[in-house]
Amino acid sequence: MxxxxxxxxxxxxxxxxxxxxxxxxxxxxxxxxxxxxxxxxxxxxxxxxxxxxxxxxxxxxxxxxxxxxxxxxxxxxxxxxxxxxxxxxxxxxxxxxxxxxxxxxxxxxxxxxxxxxxxxxxxxxxxxxxxxxxxxxxxxxxxxxxxxxxxxxxxxxxxxxxxxxxxxxxxxxxxxxxxxxxxxxxxxxxxxxxxGSMPAGSENLVAAPVYAGGVATKRLSGSSQAHLVLGFPLPGLSAGCPAGVLAAAVFGEGMSSPLMDRIREQRGLAYYTACSADVLDIAGQFVVEASTAPEQLDELLAETLKLLKTQAQRVEAEDLERAKAQLEVRRLRSHERPYRRLEDAVLDLYAIGRVRDSAEWCSTIAAVPAETVRAAFERLLAAGPTIALAGELPRAAGERVRTILASS
Missing domain, CATH: 3.30.830.10 (Metalloenzyme, LuxS/M16 peptidase-like)
Incomplete structure (x- = not known):
């Protein structure tokens, strides 16, 4: 222990x-x-x-x-x-x-x-x-x-x-x-x-998963919106690769991000949309979530995929600068809260066997070049997306998603 x-x-x-x-x-x-x-x-x-x-x-x-x-x-x-x-x-x-x-x-x-x-x-x-x-x-x-x-x-x-x-x-x-x-x-x-007298036991270790991907849908009564979750696999925390976390921040962290600016501000396709990186010790996920009117779902999905392809071609310098600063501030703010700092330390211990302080984490993020982030987007798209839909869905929603994927 x-x-x-x-x-x-x-x-x-x-x-x-x-x-x-x-x-x-x-x-x-x-x-x-x-x-x-x-x-x-x-x-x-x-x-x-x-x-x-x-x-x-x-x-x-x-x-x-x-x-x-x-x-x-x-x-x-x-x-x-x-x-x-x-x-x-x-x-x-x-x-x-x-x-x-x-x-x-x-x-x-x-x-x-x-x-x-x-x-x-x-x-x-x-x-x-x-x-x-x-x-x-x-x-x-x-x-x-x-x-x-x-x-x-x-x-x-x-x-x-x-x-x-x-x-x-x-x-x-x-x-x-x-x-x-x-x-x-x-x-x-x-x-x-x-x-001190707790039995030692052995570590509860789990093998890393193999990414599958695909499309899943479920209609739910009582909901007036369609809810979209779209994502790709990321390396786990043990891999020590921050590019996926930075890619998520570049794509959808804040109102000026490409996702929010294009989907909400310019096109009005969703009131709420966000992008995050959910990284556990053995695997992670790059996740885009959004809620929209059923009749706008096709357009929302097509526009999001188009934005992702744009990032795989080029990551703008100002977006990268913004994302790094946002991640740094978010990390420092969370570590002003004792329990959040403690939990991050424990998850580090489980994944990499040691505790990183905020300065190390922030300097690692700051050192990632634009080309590495662009390549991360490219790897995401190469892996193929996972798309889940729930709520009030248009007819044949799954087939419509597959058609959009094929055309994009």
């Missing part, structure tokens, strides 16, 4: 996190959704505390406690006073090491998760992203959603949760960290006392 400490003396609070290399990408098809279920259930009782006491003990210290599950990790966090770090460590250790998964709480939480599943199914943009992931990664576990399918939520047993926690929550996969105005020796001593 590893410990990360980030001293931020100007911050008057402390953020502490327990990060586990366990998420939907580490699940089998039959287990899909269990990481998220476990994350919910650890708050329902431990050997030391019932559900109310978990929250009360934190709130008596003025602390906030929360958690989240992602594809590549699960995180448990508390924010409080630096002097209370030993107690916060003890409470988080109790959560992740000694949950009891009470049977009556499990059934109640199962209903909560089913409600969450229904909301997710009713959300057209969320549906489009799930279709996009499946089309991108095929049968690889990275294609699975975090919440998992309804049928799995309905059948997970207490024994299944206990067994999954035992296998996944081991020292090799856990990082405990703190950021803020912290006493580093005192924090390390508290972590060693609370987590």
């Amino acid at each position: 590893r410990i990360v400490t980030i001293r931020m003396p100007h911050v008057h609070t402390a953020s502490i996190g327990v990060f586990v290399r366990s998420g939907s990408a580490h699940e089998s098809r039959l287990d899909n959704g269990i990481s998220h279920f476990v994350e919910h259930m650890v708050f329902k009782g431990t050997l030391m505390r019932d559900a109310r006491r978990i929250n009360l003990d934190a709130e008596r210290l003025g602390a906030e406690v929360n958690a989240h599950t992602d594809k590549d990790h699960t995180g448990y966090t508390m924010h409080g006073r630096p002097g209370d770090l030993p107690q916060l460590v003890d409470m988080l250790a109790d959560l992740v090491r000694h949950p009891t998964f009470p049977a009556e709480e499990l059934e109640r939480e199962r209903q909560v998760l089913l409600h969450e599943c229904t909301e997710d199914e009713d959300d057209p943009l969320s549906t489009a992203f799930k279709l996009f992931d499946k089309a991108c990664w095929g049968t690889h576990a990275l294609a699975q959603s975090v919440i998992g399918p309804r049928r799995n939520i309905e059948r997970f047993t207490r024994d299944a949760l206990v067994d999954y926690l035992r296998r996944q929550y081991t020292g090799a996969n856990v990082v405990v960290g703190a950021a803020g105005d912290i006493d580093v020796p005192a924090f390390e001593a508290a972590v060693t006392a609370a987590f």
Whole structure:
């Protein structure tokens, strides 16, 4: 088990996190959704505390406690006073090491998760992203959603949760960290006392996926717009290649970007559109998302593909300068928040085995030349797009997309 400490003396609070290399990408098809279920259930009782006491003990210290599950990790966090770090460590250790998964709480939480599943199914943009992931990664576990399918939520047993926690929550996969105005020796001593006896286990490693690509569509009643998610594969964080992240910023970061300027300002094809790079340790995605009227969907897609081809021919100097500055400011702003800085450090540890500071990250981005970014666009187009549509769709939407792709 590893410990990360980030001293931020100007911050008057402390953020502490327990990060586990366990998420939907580490699940089998039959287990899909269990990481998220476990994350919910650890708050329902431990050997030391019932559900109310978990929250009360934190709130008596003025602390906030929360958690989240992602594809590549699960995180448990508390924010409080630096002097209370030993107690916060003890409470988080109790959560992740000694949950009891009470049977009556499990059934109640199962209903909560089913409600969450229904909301997710009713959300057209969320549906489009799930279709996009499946089309991108095929049968690889990275294609699975975090919440998992309804049928799995309905059948997970207490024994299944206990067994999954035992296998996944081991020292090799856990990082405990703190950021803020912290006493580093005192924090390390508290972590060693609370987590030192955790079984070592082995790393939860997943092979990189093979990109599939393709077109997926789903009509949803109750939506008046068509929601588009278009994208391409990117190397994972472990590859140390920032060109894809920079390409996404060049293409769609900010109102002056080619995507926003052309699609929204000049053509009025969408109120909302954005481009981002979602990069995990083993793989990444260059993602364009947009919502538009069904009758404008064909034009929106054709114009977006045309813009991408333009970037593969030439990246303008002013767009590259803008994108680098935007990425730098966004990184620096996020690292003014202790928890965000802590999580980035942990994801670095998982992917490359060390922690990069903001200066290193920014200098790496600044050193990327225009030709490298242009070539990144060229590789994206060569890989072929993945396109997912959900919501109110025109007739034969999938065939129309394929016709546009063939003509472009």
